[in-house]
Amino acid sequence: MAIQLYKAxxxxxxxxxxxxxxxxxxxxxGYWLENGWYLDPKDIPLESVEEAKEEVEEExxxxxxxxxxxxxxxxxxxxxxxxxxxxxxxxxxx
Numbered sequence: 001m002a003i004q005l006y007k008a009x010x011x012x013x014x015x016x017x018x019x020x021x022x023x024x025x026x027x028x029x030g031y032w033l034e035n036g037w038y039l040d041p042k043d044i045p046l047e048s049v050e051e052a053k054e055e056v057e058e059e060x061x062x063x064x065x066x067x068x069x070x071x072x073x074x075x076x077x078x079x080x081x082x083x084x085x086x087x088x089x090x091x092x093x094x
């Protein structure tokens with residue numbers, strides 16, 4: 001049997017609270033309760049929710065080279081190394 005636990009995040013919205021939701025087995029849920037997960041999303045500390053929002057916003061900000069590669073239509077700009085993207089951007093300029 002699985003038990004659903006919650007922690008700060010933005011993958012789900014439960015009762016108006018943005019959170020991450022995951023199912024754990026009866027044997028493992030105690031461990032996760034001690035490590036930042038909660039039985040009810042209302043129990044998630046507000047500070048944790050704000051920190052999770054900040055982390056998501058930071059992830060959304062693209063490196064300027066990635067942004068330029070995206071604008072140039074380079075495939076795979078999200079995962080390629082910055083140096084590789086710089087080389088491909090230079091090739092487009094020529």
